[in-house]
Amino acid sequence: MCFFLFLNPWVGISACLGAVAATLLAHALRVSKALIKTGLFSLNGSLVGLILGPYVGNNIMMLLITVAGAALAGFILYVLLIQLSFKRGLPVLTVPFVISSWVVLLALHYLDAETTPKLIFLFDWATRFESAIADKLSTNLSLFFRSLSWIFFQDSVILGITAFIILLLHSRIMGFFAQAGFLVSMAVISLIQVFTGVESGVEVWAVFNSIFIAMMLGGLFVTLTVQAAMLALTAAAIGTAITVFIHTPLTAQGLPVLNFPANFVTLLVLGIIGGSIVKAHKFGLNPVPLVNVSSPEKSVRLPKIFSKDKEIKLALPFWGVWCVAQGNHGNLTHWGKGSYAWDFVVLDSNGKSSKGIGRLAEDYYCFGLPVIAPAPGVVVKVEDSVFDNIPPDINAEQNWGNHVIIQHGPNLYSELSHFRYKGIAVKVGQSVVQGDLLGNTGNSGRSMEPHLHYQLQKTITLGSTTVPTKFSDYFKYDDGLGTLIKKGVPNLGDFVSNVVQIPGSQV
Amino acid sequence: MQSYGSPLYVVSESVLRRKYAELYRAFSLRYPSIAIGYSYKTNYLSAICSxxxxxxALAEVVSGFEYEIAESLGVPGNQIIFNGPLKRPAELTKAISQGARIHIDSYDELALIEEIAQKLGRTVPVAIRMNMTVGPLAWDRFGFNLEDGQAMDAAHRVISSPWLKLVGLHEHLGTFVLDPDLYRQMAEKLASFARSLIEYGVTLEYLDIGGGYASHNTLHDQWLPADYATPTFDQYADAICPTLIKNLPQPLPLLIMEPGRALVDEAVQMLTSVVSVRNMTSGQKGVVIDAGVNLLSNVAWYRYEIRAATLAGSISAGSILEEVNIYGPLCMNIDVLQHKVALPPLRAGDVLIIKNVGAYNFTQSTQFIQPRPAIVLINEGEVELIRVAENMEYIKQLDKVPQRLQYKPKQKAPRAKN
Structure with missing residues (x-):
């Protein structure tokens, strides 16, 4: 931002205002703080500010329109977050920005306003510096940097170099894919030029979109493997082609291509990989859970992702021997969408779940006992601010009470609920392996007495449709004697525990 | 008592099993893998150990003698924990070749083990016994001290030795520890010590937190009686496990405990008969019974609960209580079992029950002027003899009287001395 204030204050100001506008709208829409913190609102808002900035000049009207456009982007982001991210686990990328900018620019076009973004250097020396550098570099290299600077919708080699350096600092892998995307798109353009002419000005857009696609799919949203790299470059090539072909019709309407092809191709690919029709994991293509998207280097170190509930090996989410208080299709609360769930409690040798008459939650044996992760994954949601009920009261408002949701795969989430107040030991984004401590059993939510609720479900939303599944490698006890069950469904009244290994003993 | 005599130790199998199950349950619900090593020295009666x-349970022994007892019961070497300051070379050699867990108490022992390891040509997995100051507890005569750096020294010594492999840490806080928070502090210190060993490439297989858990008895200077003061196993587990999980490096090592009295004290009661009743000059009544400090040495620690057993027709229910001193049969002034116990009026032949005497009383008992009594096991109404009462034959077995000292009755005429 400071760079722009330096070179063109109006662009800088409108970018900042755009970010602010979008974020304020998010607050007004009561979006959760965690989501606003991710920066998606500011990003889309400031991008709108950037693209419309050059038209602002001294025009206050333009400034207001820009701000309105940024707010619109914020609203579209809000809607898309629900439809794409929560329901389908897909990132929103910069789709809101594209839609919102097109709306504004289309309007401006039909009002006969100027629609070509331009670079205005307020200082003379900056212009000379720019051309000096541009002369030194070969055409291709300068094209590469200029296209990088299109991230900010400016056409400047200096900006591109700065952007590239920052990119390399963040992730070398992304820097690599930026270059690879560039090369792929140059190749594709040359290929197209053999058959038909390519307009001037297309190159930069095509290269830009290609770089974008390559970086997104090359390790950032898809775990880096050889297959993912090949897919990324293929997609980049396709993106280049799309850019070339839609450039003309779009420009006729006064609309810049922006990064529409990049968004389109990336979302299409991610949608296919994450969906259930194509078994992408068999091809070595694993999408990265959204909460973990930070850099390809980090994503590579995440635990294995399962894509089908049949692959996942679930261990019981506790230590020691517990009893099933309500199993699948239980008639208390495990019916309909929530059929495939379990409630676990601890009983004593007399079959009671509490000391005495169980007046307090603390009297129950399982209250406060550790809860552990049933399978490797990433923690995607955590809630720990619900108070524990005093038995037998229930909290029907916050049905699930304190809970932890772990993502094991694109459509596979474990939900554990009714934890103790402030009794959660993990954070959103943390990767866990089987056996990691998640928190303490409690009595929050719709819970008459302390118990642990577990279900495997399809989406990240609380209480979404449960998936029938089995636990692997556990003991079922009959009269104190345990039988090993390789894969099974614990039923009401079963005493179960995970397999315990004691070195050198007869267990 | 009619069949087995008086006094009589009575062991309850169901109580023993119940205490074990409770302890195991408390910890297994809070920690992924645990093992309980029964502290043999508390009571090494074969039936109880079996x-x-x-x-x-694993067997925790502190001497070669107890090691042999475990062996004789069929316990394989890899289920024996060998602690203690005195480990003779032959005993160590046997323990090492059988794969027992050896917890090193001193540098001398460390050197000895290395020697043996060299002779046997194998690397021995060992643990170091540590001690530390936790609250008021600061036993420093066993093992290596944590605070003054001895423990780290010893760890280095083991790590750098080609014959030894550091696989565990052993700590034993004290005895009859009534405050679970002291265990929490110990757990914290142990865990951070374990963490500091990571940089030396050591991944511990197990952590042995020893014993010291209180049983349902009341110490002499303890204000609150056992019912209020003795922590439950859940409370000990709540103090220890979360701290360990939070501070130990992954993967979590096996957690071993060495309870003694917590398992066995409440499982054994003593039945004893009243010998005589007397009035002391102070007006205080005294009751002499046939079990004394020879059999109940731990009266020095506890105020045992003493109850009158109601046999048909002997003591009527609802009778008044009077405060009596309980004396044993030994001809020694120190043989007082308890002062001022509230009991119904007693007569010779009445039976008293002394409760929760399982820990140390038998193993520390003496043969002073009375052979040791029989011990029976009750299990769902069935009574089985698990130790025969000692008799003259048994006691005379080890005596060797030189021929010249044989008793000859005095001759009719006195012998002149010159």
């Missing part, structure tokens, strides 16, 4: 082994 019951606990059936429940899954």
């Amino acid at each position: 019951i606990l082994h059936q429940e899954g």
Whole structure:
């Protein structure tokens, strides 16, 4: 931002205002703080500010329109977050920005306003510096940097170099894919030029979109493997082609291509990989859970992702021997969408779940006992601010009470609920392996007495449709004697525990 | 008592099994893998050890003698924990070749083990016994001290030795520790010590937190009686496990405990008969019974609960209580079992029950002027003899009287001395 204030204050100001506008709208829409913190609102808002900035000049009207456009982007982001991210686990990328900018620019076009973004250097020396550098570099290299600077919708080699350096600092892998995307798109353009002419000005857009696609799919949203790299470059090539072909019709309407092809191709690919029709994991293509998207280097170190509930090996989410208080299709609360769930409690040798008459939650044996992760994954949601009920009261408002949701795969989430107040030991984004401590059993939510609720479900939303599944490698006890069950469904009244290994003993 | 005599130790199999199950349950709900090593020195009656082994306990021994007892019961070497300051070379050699867990108490022992390891040509997995100051507890005569750096020194010594491999840490806080928070502090210190060993490439297989858990008895200077003061196993587990999980490096090592009295004290009661009743000059009544400090040495620690057993027709229910001193049969002034116990009026032949005497009383008992009594096991109404009462034959077995000292009755005429 400071760079722009330096070179063109109006662009800088409108970018900042755009970010602010979008974020304020998010607050007004009561979006959760965690989501606003991710920066998606500011990003889309400031991008709108950037693209419309050059038209602002001294025009206050333009400034207001820009701000309105940024707010619109914020609203579209809000809607898309629900439809794409929560329901389908897909990132929103910069789709809101594209839609919102097109709306504004289309309007401006039909009002006969100027629609070509331009670079205005307020200082003379900056212009000379720019051309000096541009002369030194070969055409291709300068094209590469200029296209990088299109991230900010400016056409400047200096900006591109700065952007590239920052990119390399963040992730070398992304820097690599930026270059690879560039090369792929140059190749594709040359290929197209053999058959038909390519307009001037297309190159930069095509290269830009290609770089974008390559970086997104090359390790950032898809775990880096050889297959993912090949897919990324293929997609980049396709993106280049799309850019070339839609450039003309779009420009006729006064609309810049922006990064529409990049968004389109990336979302299409991610949608296919994450969906259930194509078994992408068999091809070595694993999408990265959204909460973990930070850099390809980090994503590579995440635990294995399962894509089908049949692959996942679930261990019981506790230590020691517990009893099933309500199993699948239980008639208390495990019916309909929530059929495939379990409630676990601890009983004593007399079959009671509490000391005495169980007046307090603390009297129950399982209250406060550790809860552990049933399978490797990433923690995607955590809630720990619900108070524990005093038995037998229930909290029907916050049905699930304190809970932890772990993502094991694109459509596979474990939900554990009714934890103790402030009794959660993990954070959103943390990767866990089987056996990691998640928190303490409690009595929050719709819970008459302390118990642990577990279900495997399809989406990240609380209480979404449960998936029938089995636990692997556990003991079922009959009269104190345990039988090993390789894969099974614990039923009401079963005493179960995970397999315990004691070195050198007869267990 | 009619069949087995008086006094009589009575062991309850169900109580023993129940205490073990409770302890195991408390910890297994809070920690992924645990093992309980029964502390033999508390009471190494074969039947008691066998019951606990059936429940899954390891054997924790502090001497070659106890090691042999474990062996004789069929316990394999890899289920024996060998602690203690005195480990003779032959005993160590046997323990090492059988794969027992050896917890090193001193540098001298360390050197000895290395020597043996060299002779046997194998690397021995060992643990170091540590001690530390936790609250008021600061036993520093066993093992290596944590605070003054000895423990780290010893760890280095083991790590750098080609014959030894550091696989565990052993700590034993004290005895009859009534405050679970002291265990929490110990757990914290142990865990951070374990963490500091990571940089030396050591991944611990197990952590042995020893014993010291209180049983349902009341110490002499303890204000609150056992019912209020003795922590439950859940409370000990709540103090220890979360701290360990939070501070130990992954993967979490096996957690071993070495309870003694917590398992066995409440499982054994003593039945004893009243010998005589007397009035002291102070007006205080005294009752002499046939079990004294020879059999109940731990009266020095506890105020045992003493109850009158109601046999048909002997003591009527609802009778008034009077405060009596209980004396044993030994001809020694120190043989007082308890002062001022509230009991119904007693007569010779009445039976008293002394409760929760399982820990140390038998193993520390003496043969002072009375052979040791029989011990029976009750299990769902069935009574089985698990130790025969000692008799003259048994006691005379080890005596060797030189021929010249044989008793000859005095001759009719006195012998002149010159």
